[in-house]
Amino acid sequence: MSTSQEIRIEVQTLREQYREVLLQASQKAAEGVLKYLPPPGERLNAIQAANVRWEMLQGGFSHREIHAILSKFNAIAENKGVYPTTPQEWDTFIDEKYLGLVGPETSRFTLTLLQMAWSGRLNNPVLNAHERAVFSIGKRINTILAANPADKDQIVGVVAKECGVQPEMVYRVATGGTRVTGQILMKMDRVVRRLEVTDE
Numbered sequence: 001m002s003t004s005q006e007i008r009i010e011v012q013t014l015r016e017q018y019r020e021v022l023l024q025a026s027q028k029a030a031e032g033v034l035k036y037l038p039p040p041g042e043r044l045n046a047i048q049a050a051n052v053r054w055e056m057l058q059g060g061f062s063h064r065e066i067h068a069i070l071s072k073f074n075a076i077a078e079n080k081g082v083y084p085t086t087p088q089e090w091d092t093f094i095d096e097k098y099l100g101l102v103g104p105e106t107s108r109f110t111l112t113l114l115q116m117a118w119s120g121r122l123n124n125p126v127l128n129a130h131e132r133a134v135f136s137i138g139k140r141i142n143t144i145l146a147a148n149p150a151d152k153d154q155i156v157g158v159v160a161k162e163c164g165v166q167p168e169m170v171y172r173v174a175t176g177g178t179r180v181t182g183q184i185l186m187k188m189d190r191v192v193r194r195l196e197v198t199d200e
Contacts, residue, residue, distance in 0.1 A: 004108050011111045012102050014118040019099055021122065022065070026094045029059025030087040037084070043077040044070070050175035057135055057176040062126045065098070072097055133185050134178050140192050141174040155195065163187040 032055030036048045044052065049070055056066045072093075076083055084090040102114065127135060141159070145152050153167075160167040163184055173180055173188060 004111075007108065007111045007115060008102070008106070011106075011115050011118070014115060014122065015099070015102050017122055018118045019095060021060075022094055022099060023091055025056070025060035026091050027059075027087065029056045029061065030090045032058070034084065034087070034090060037073070038077075040082045041077060041080045044073055050171070050177065053177070054138070054175040057127075060126060062121065063131055063176075063178060065121075069094070069098055130182065130185075131176075131178055133182075133189075134173055134180065135176055137185060137188055137192060138174045138176050140196065141170065141188075144192070144195050145174070159188060159191050159195070162191040 033052050036044075036051045036055065038044055038048060052070065052073075053066050056069070057063075061069070073083065075081075084093045102111070106114075125132075145155060148155060156167045156170045159170045163169070164187070165184060169180060169184065170188070173185070
């Protein structure tokens with residue numbers, strides 16, 4: 001058996017393992033993602049995209065996967081296509097449009113890239129340390145906001161003021177956005193801790 005055939009067999013095996021992981025994440029995220037998708041032909045706005053990101057993070061997707069899937073959604077909008085509307089369509093979208101197939105025509109170079117990406121995803125943590133910190137603080141912010149819906153804007157304003165940032169930064173963290181410095185995250189963590197104690 002040639003090296004190319006061995007790589008192809010390994011990648012096909014990896015694909016099935018990765019597919020199982022993706023579909024588990026897909027099923028966990030389906031309800032939340034589907035409620036934020038716009039009507040056919042429309043692009044996701046920034047708020048919708050942030051909410052989709054958060055739902056997918058909670059389901060177990062990586063940031064890399066989310067970025068690639070959001071790009072697929074942009075392509076749907078550009079081509080006046082239809083977004084998934086049911087959990088089954090969402091699973092099919094993840095399986096066929098995102099994951100794709102590995103066939104005889106797949107080049108050795110592509111197989112090697114897939115081998116590295118998929119084995120890395122299966123053998124390493126889904127989120128890196130910075131992403132885990134954002135996700136943890138985001139979950140805690142959302143818990144506080146859910147417990148105090150009438151005071152949501154005021155709470156976000158307090159967190160923002162205490163951290164010296166705009167309220168948008170608090171919402172960014174609350175939806176898993178990683179474009180935030182470690183210094184701001186540390187400040188936000190301290191403020192959220194104080195609010196958690198107050199909320200008990």
